[in-house]
Amino acid sequence: MRKTAFTFALLSATTLMSITALTALAPRSAHAATMPMSENAVPSGVLSLSAQASNEVAQDVVDITLFYEQEASDAGSLTDALNKRTAAALAQAKGVAGVSARTGTFSISPSTDRNGHISAWRGRTEVVLESRDFAAASKLAGQLNTTMQVGNVAFSLSPEAQRATADKLTGDAIASFRKAAESATRAFGYGGYTIREVNIGSEMPSPRPMFAMRAMAAPEAAPLPIEAGKARVTVNVSGSVQMSR
Structure with missing residues (x-):
């Protein structure tokens, strides 16, 4: 559902609007008329306002993170095992049209015993x-x-869908901005x-x-339920307009 909204600011004793940057609606005195306007002074009849348009769009990209963790007595054999598991997953993914695969986090850290000596190595690959x-x-x-565990599933909106939606909403927001300016101009x-x-x-x-999870690897290759x-x-x-008589 698309929504549009606008706000504007002006000084008025008979409305609930609040003013920003309207300075000289009242007639000037003869003395004030001879005073030069400061370079930084805001001209009279300036209206600041803003408008907004929004819409909900179905997310069209999914990212699924799978991970594998293992322990070993030495870092070298652990690194080799993790690399083989990662390479196998990437090779399997390459055979699926419409799905891209990349490596995620890769880490190896030591586990120590009560004496502070390294007792094992633990690693993770994604x-x-x-x-x-x-x-x-x-x-x-x-x-x-x-062979791996599902760690996280995230959905997002593709750049193409974002641009297409923003382009359409820009026209709606501009139209709302102009409508607000016209309405306020007449009201004052x-x-x-x-x-x-x-x-x-x-x-x-x-x-x-x-979701994020740490589940045991499934015994069967059932599709992951996602929506x-x-x-x-x-x-x-947002911006400002100069009202004229």
Whole structure:
């Protein structure tokens, strides 16, 4: 559902609006008329306002993190075992169309006994799957879950979907900004306005984790159940206009 909203600021004793930057609606005295305006003074009849448009969009990218942990008596053999597990997962992922795979975190750390001596080494390796094909990613994750464990699933909005949504919302936010300016201009008895300055910005959603878990590897290659949610994209338009009689 798309939503638009606007706010504006002006000084008025008969409305609930609050003013920003309106300085000289009252007639000037003869003495004030002869005083030169400071370079930093704000002209009279300036209205500051802002508008917003937002919409919820279905997330179209999934990232699935799988991990494998192991202990060994020496760091060398542990590193070799972790590398082999990672290489096997990456090779299997390469055969699946529409799914990309990359290495994630790789770490090895020592375990010490009560005397402070190294008694073992513990390591962890990760493989991250990324795809817009949820079914293909789910199936592959289920297959890899027989040798690795699912650690995290996160959904996000692709850059292309973000740009397309923001482009459409920008027009809505600008239209709301102009409508607010026209309404306020008439309400304060002015005949028109010109735009002094305007700023356009967007708020993009961050990836949303679905869950994080440390489960035992599944005995069967069942697809991983995943379902994306929606992300809200917002465009803000703010600035000021010069009202004229």
